Amino acid sequence: MEFLWINPLKAQVKILSLVVVVVALLSQRGVECRKAKILNSFEYNALSCRAHSASITDFGGVGDGKTSNTKAFHDAINQLSQHAGDGGAQLYVPAGKWLTGSFSLISHFTLYLHKDAVLLASQDMNEWPVIKPLPSYGRGRDAAAGRYTSLIFGTNLTDVIVTGDNGTIDGQGAFWWQNFHKGKLKYTRPYLIEIMYSDGIQISNLTLLNSPSWNVHPVYSSNILVQGITIIAPVTSPNTDGINPDSCTNTRIEDCYIVSGDDCVAVKSGWDEYGIAFGMPTKQLAIRRLTCISPYSATIALGSEMSGGIQDVRAEDITAIHTESGVRIKTAVGRGGFVKDIYVRKMTMHTMKWAFWMTGNYGSHADNHYDPKALPVIQGINYRDIVAENVSMAARLEGISGDPFTGICISNVTITMAAKAKKVPWTCTDIQGMTSGVHPPPCDLLPDQGPEKITACDFPTESLPIDTVQLKKCTYIHYL
Ligand SMILES: *[C@@H]1O[C@H](CO)[C@@H](O)[C@H](O)[C@H]1NC(C)=O
């Protein structure tokens, strides 16, 4: 009995230890397998991190530069949208050339481009759905009817990020520019990135090439960080504006390098009667460490569409080389709205037509229904600590008759004129203000305060809410 009882126990112990060994072996293999299944992992900085990850290759994406990935992007983003309420998701685009038409982003989502990833914009018109004109513009910029949806589009989102290790988005714009010049476009050209009606946007560490039209267009949005963007387009390409914050609040644009055929940064807020009715200003905007090359346009333009108003713009550490103008205000009778509390300091310019330019008769109306009594208010424009060399004309400041531009302050500015400069360095009409320590001596409408009354023009000391946000260190881990 005893023998019979003990024997199975021994056997049981043996079996148990065997099971333990097998389980241990299996789990060890499991760890090895799991390790082998990590395809890729890296870190990056962002306003928010994501709990879920996928690669465009998981959705049939092919980076050969020929296969359309529009469906892969739609499928991937559609699938990942289930995680919006569950930690959010990040979609990785590996090295390769990823041809695609327009696709739309979702909330709590990050699109991340590898440094050798190139999103190539499709030239198949069927891959660009047409959407309505912006309500604050009333019509498209190129054509009255609709607009082609931007390559990367988003609307009504919270917390959306497009970033990368300086990966590229190539708009292949030549096709669009030709059709635009030939008047062959039925709708307004698409932008590269447009995010509408959204809160919490990061667009960073990317190179944008040859956009069909504007490059980055946040509109009707708030809490926006644009950082480390390189934008390159031929200096003769039509309307290739760099970054256009449009009816946006609390925006920070930093460390960008822009060579383009239009304004490097154009601050906007809607057009004539449509912009007045929509009534959404751009305010609380910081622009820092921007380098701009744009021989036919401005470094920073305010307008010309400014009918919802522009207020509290701070620009500093700005470099312009071979650019038409430094800061330019563009407006017209019929725009309404305002441009006020504008602060610029520490700007360096080389080879410019005009260091400062204000245009009150820009014209360019949405249609003939603008209100001729809708006069823009231009007030409180502060420029200081600026050095400019090889400049054809220091300033051309033209307000509106019966609606002068007021509160202009220019201090500590040294402009060295080009050998072939205009004889009169300043021309001023319908403006009011003062200067201090400005060379060459300004026009009579901007009297110098005299050496004993050296005044520095204002620049706000308190920071914007967007300046206090911290970037988090995020991890992307991709298992098979
Ligand atoms: C997005 O938000 C705007 C403004 O709140 C609203 O008018 C519009 O209908 C929304 N669009 C969608 C697609 O939800």
Ligand SMILES: *[C@@H]1O[C@H](CO)[C@@H](O)[C@H](O)[C@H]1NC(C)=O
């Ligand atoms: C990103 O790529 C562009 C284009 O190749 C290059 O000019 C730029 O210096 C790069 N930026 C960084 C930060 O590496």
Ligand SMILES: *[C@@H]1O[C@H](CO)[C@@H](O)[C@H](O)[C@H]1NC(C)=O
């Ligand atoms: C952009 O890249 C730089 C350098 O790699 C990094 O320091 C910075 O945090 C990044 N910023 C964003 C917003 O992605």
Ligand SMILES: *[C@@H]1O[C@H](CO)[C@@H](O)[C@H](O)[C@H]1NC(C)=O
């Ligand atoms: C000065 O500007 C002129 C154009 O006005 C340009 O042709 C010339 O190369 C510039 N000189 C220097 C030294 O940059």
Ligand SMILES: *[C@@H]1O[C@H](CO)[C@@H](O)[C@H](O)[C@H]1NC(C)=O
């Ligand atoms: C005047 O501007 C120059 C160039 O930006 C700067 O280095 C200097 O400190 C400024 N002077 C004063 C008194 O602020």
